[in-house]
Amino acid sequence: MNTRRLIGLLVLAVFATWIGLRGCMSEPPPPVEAPQPVREAFHAAKPLRTTIEIERAEEDDETDARWLERELRYLLLRGQMRLASAEATETFALRIEIGADREHARLRLIAPDEVIEREQTIPIGKTRLENVQALASTLPSFLHASHASQEWAAFLGTSDPRAYDTYLRSAAELFGPSAQGLTRPVVSRAGARTIERLESLTRAQPRFARAWAALAIAYLSMGGADVTSLSELAESAAERARLLDEGLAEVYAALGVVDLRRNEWIAAQDRLARALSMDSALASAAEGLACLYADAGHLKRSLRLAELAVKLQPRNAGANECLAYASIGTASKDAAEDFVPNxxxxxxxxxxxxxxxxxxxxxxxxxxxxxxxxxxxxxxxxxxxxxxxxxxxxxxxxxxxxxxxxxxxxxxxxxxxxxxxxxxxxxxxxxxxxxxxxxxxxxxxxxxxxxxxxxxxxxxxxxxxxGLMSFWHGSGPPDVCTSEPDVYGCNVRIDSARE
Structure with missing residues (x-):
């Protein structure tokens, strides 16, 4: 009897041990999968870079790409969008692909990880005005730009296709990479024709603010014996444009250059800086501010702005000259050995x-x-x-x-x-x-x-x-004071309110 009980207890102990060992030897439960990271979503406050791809576009066809790039940038800036530089890669990209028929465009919003967040195909018409009007009508909703006006087409300034084409032609000459600039104006037949074209346009379209602003820049681009009168004409045209539309960066660039020519340093700096804050790629504003700082002895400040202006407009004579002064004054390169064909x-x-x-x-x-x-x-x-x-x-x-x-x-x-x-x-x-x-x-x-x-x-x-002393009160003394503290103006008191 005791033997049976002992055997039963032994069997029970072996079974319990087996059960325990089995529990220890069982595979662990699968690990809980980590939640997928939440993808970054686009909203209108994020910086955006833009690219335009045109199927079968001719390589040097200005009407196919560069004009549209300028107009797209203009629309986005007026729509209060933040634009990133072309070199920025970790940003959302707006890609516009125009087909060979030139009548349809595909809009794509691409995330930094190259995932297409949204896309839309739209008809864009046949004329350049219709092209941009289609984009202006679509982009506010496509980009969820509810913080700005939904009527981006109004920013174009005209509904006349011929007037718009005339403006674009002049804008390419004045704001494009081949422009000669404003601080070293030259006499040229091409410049005179641009002025005549824009004067005719503003007579036919007196409420076309962008045409008035371009005319102001055209006057400032023309040199000759009567620069003072041209500056007065530029001021009048710019003020006319500002009355029609206060949101044009070119207006403040033109007024700033007029102030600079009159040695009105503080007003010129304020207006040129305002223009550059409205459009960081406006070469005329960068050129004007760079040359203002060069004349005021702030060569370190001038250098960065002059480099920007020359990058945007390599043939800009005034920007190149101020870059030369800033480079020599800051010893950024050996200017005597660098050959520049200018x-x-x-x-x-x-x-x-x-x-x-x-x-x-x-x-x-x-x-x-x-x-x-x-x-x-x-x-x-x-x-x-x-x-x-x-x-x-x-x-x-x-x-x-x-x-x-x-x-x-x-x-x-x-x-x-x-x-x-x-x-x-x-x-x-x-x-x-x-x-x-x-x-x-x-x-x-x-x-x-x-x-x-x-x-x-x-x-x-x-x-x-x-009048430089009053300017230095707000901007600080010239750079030369670091090595030559006894130069006149180095003991100027800086106005903390303006600083």
Missing amino acids: ASVARVQALAAFLQGDTRAAGRLLRRTMPRAEFEIWASPTLQAAANRRLIPDALRAITQAANDGYIDAATEILCGAALKQPEFVFNRLARLAREGSHTPLRVLWLPNAEFLRKHPRFETTISAA
């Missing part, structure tokens, strides 16, 4: 070489960028006088005659005087420009090795007459 830039670089005593480098720069006949008129006498001081009076007469005959402008005349280290000649020319009400190119005063100008008794008079 006459005004080469003259600035030649001046820097003259001031360093490198007459040979200056001669190379001047010979490479000007006709031989013109070189012999004023550049050759300047080079000879730099090597032989006794020839300076003859060189100054040749330079003055070249300016009177129209071979060089006042800025180049001043450069030549500085190259020969003739401060009286330089300050006389600056004073003459001030009396004529013309903008005085003070940037020459801030170059390295130009201490003879900053130490001259007339330096203080010139700076005071130009």
Whole structure:
């Protein structure tokens, strides 16, 4: 009996042990899957980059791509969308694909991980105005841009296809990559035709604000003997545009350049900065602000803006010149060795070489960028006088005659005087420009090795007459004060309210 009980207990113990071991040996439950990360969703406050792809578009067809890129950017900015740079990759992208028939477009919103968040195909009509009107009607809802006006088509300014085409043609010349800029205006038949075209357009479409703004820029792009009158016409056209539409960045860029020409530094800075805040890729605003800072002695600030303007408009003579001054003044590169096929830039670089005593480098720069006949008129006498001081009076007469005959402008005349280290000649020319009400190119005063100008008794008079002291109260003293603290203006008190 006891034996049976013992055997039963033993069997029960073995069974219990087996049950326990089985529980220990069983496979663990599968792990709980981690929740999928929530994908980033687009909303209208996020930065957006844009691309346009046109099937079978000709490589150099301006009407097929670049005009539409400018208009798309304009619409998005007016719709209060944030635009990212083309180089930004970790942002949402709006891709517009236009088919070979040119009558349909596919809109795609692509997330940073290349997933298509939404897409839509729309008819876009046959004319360029119909193309953009279709986009203007679709984009607010497609991008969920409820924070801005839903009537983006009103931003185009006209419903006349011919007027719109005329405007686009002029805008390509004034705002495109081949534009010549505003701070170094030149006389040209193409510029005169652009002005005539826009004047005719504004007469036919007096409420077309964008045409008035473009006309203001066109006036400022034209050089010649009557720059003062052209500036007044530009101001009038810009004010007319502003009355019609206060949201045009080009208006404030034009008004800022007019203020700069009148040495109204604070007003110019405010307007140009406002234009650039409205459109960070507006070359005319970047150019104007870069040259303002170059004239005011803020070469470090000028450098970044000049680089932006030149990137947007590689042929912009004024932006290239101010970039040359800023590069030399900040020692960002050896300007004497960098060959730039632009006459005004080469003259600035030649001046820097003259001031360093490198007459040979200056001669190379001047010979490479000007006709031989013109070189012999004023550049050759300047080079000879730099090597032989006794020839300076003859060189100054040749330079003055070249300016009177129209071979060089006042800025180049001043450069030549500085190259020969003739401060009286330089300050006389600056004073003459001030009396004529013309903008005085003070940037020459801030170059390295130009201490003879900053130490001259007339330096203080010139700076005071130009009104720079009041500007420095808000923006701070010129950069040269770091190494030359005794220069006039370095002890200016900064207005904390404006700072």
